[in-house]
Structures are given as structure tokens and as C-alpha cells.
Amino acid sequence: MNKTDNIISKLEAMLFAAGDPVEAAKLAEVLDVDIETVTKMLGHLSALYDERDSGLMLIRVDNKYQLCTREAHSEEVRKLLEIKKNTPLSNAAFEVLAIVAYNKTVTRAFIEQVRGVDCSGPIASLVQKGLIEEKGRLDLPGRPLIYGTTDRFLRCFSLNSLDDLPDLPKTEEIDKLNDDSQTSLFDNEKEAPILNESDNSEEGDDD
Numbered sequence: 001m002n003k004t005d006n007i008i009s010k011l012e013a014m015l016f017a018a019g020d021p022v023e024a025a026k027l028a029e030v031l032d033v034d035i036e037t038v039t040k041m042l043g044h045l046s047a048l049y050d051e052r053d054s055g056l057m058l059i060r061v062d063n064k065y066q067l068c069t070r071e072a073h074s075e076e077v078r079k080l081l082e083i084k085k086n087t088p089l090s091n092a093a094f095e096v097l098a099i100v101a102y103n104k105t106v107t108r109a110f111i112e113q114v115r116g117v118d119c120s121g122p123i124a125s126l127v128q129k130g131l132i133e134e135k136g137r138l139d140l141p142g143r144p145l146i147y148g149t150t151d152r153f154l155r156c157f158s159l160n161s162l163d164d165l166p167d168l169p170k171t172e173e174i175d176k177l178n179d180d181s182q183t184s185l186f187d188n189e190k191e192a193p194i195l196n197e198s199d200n201s202e203e204g205d206d207d
Helices: 003-018 024-031 035-051 071-085 091-103 108-115 120-128 151-156 171-179 200-206
Strands: 056-061 064-069 105-107 132-137 145-149
Touching: 003 024, 003 035, 003 064, 024 035, 024 064, 035 056, 064 071, 091 105, 091 108, 091 120, 091 145, 105 108, 108 120, 108 145, 120 132
Parallel strands: none
Antiparallel strands: 056 064, 105 145, 132 145
16 A cells, blocks of 8 residues: 555545544644645545445535435435444443533543443444534543433433433442442343333424
């Protein structure tokens, strides 16, 4: 792979992982190249998608770049997202949801520190289901996103507010769980909370 192809490949990987629009300056900083080079390589990447008639395309919004799906495939994408939206929560998603709910607002880095694993998948799933949402950004380097629960979360778990959440287990109770070799808050799927989802007619209110 030559240098040009290598840069294009790295740009594609970063934009795919980021999900959100990324400034050209930030991409240039990570790759340690000038902005002109990044802009040129992004142009090549966009052209490659067009030449292959790819399902993906590269868009530019206010000097920020983002990968997205083509409008021609919107119907199939929508159906897939609807299927995923109605899929029951995994144990990992329940654990992430608990961390967010009990801490009110948290960053992805905090969640991953608590769980010790990458949590991008569960977070994306919870956002997609409307149970958590972006609440802003921290005024720190990189301006990390802050996540919090939604009104839909409260409805699903029959809560008036986050103050109605049950108390967390005490230290001795947690130690007992560890002694019983439990590796997850919801190892037994039959004991996992059942979401009191409202019908689809209400979903438009949560977008």
C-alpha cells in the first residue's frame, strides 16, 4: 500500500469510528499531516465511493466530514434500524443503562472505565432505542459527549424521576455477588427487567 492509499485508509477508519462529523484540522492533527493533504485525500475517498457506486458517501458540513449512507438505500436502512430498535436489550446494554441512570450524566470514557471494556455498541443501541441521549459536551480537551437518560427511559421503567431508582447494593451485598461468581448484573436473562414499552404510535414523540 502506497502512502496515499494508506492515508485514505486511515481517514476512512477514523470517520467510520467517529460516527459524528469530524473537523479536517482534527484529522490532520491525528495523522500529523497538513490540512491541505487531508482535504485532498478526503476528495479521493469521496471519488472512490462514487466510482464504486458504494452504499456509503462522504459529506462535508461546515468544514467537517462524515460518512453516511446514500439516500437511495434509505428504505432498507430504515427497516434495519426499526428491527434493531425493537430488539431486546443485551446484558451489556442493561449494565450501561444502569451506569448512566445512577450517575445522572456520564461520558463514554467513564462508562468504559467502570465496565472495563469498549461500550460503543451498547451506547449506540441505547441511543437508538431512545433510552439515553446526548446531553452536551464537557469543557475538556476533545470535548467528550455527555450522556443521560430520557423521558422514555422513565416511562419504560415506570419511574417518575431518577430519584425513584432503587438503592444500589451495599458493599457486603456486592461481595456476596462476587463470591457467587456472577460476572454481570443481569447474567440470568429471566431476571432482567422487562421494558414497559409503549406502542409505536408514541415513538415520534421521542425523536
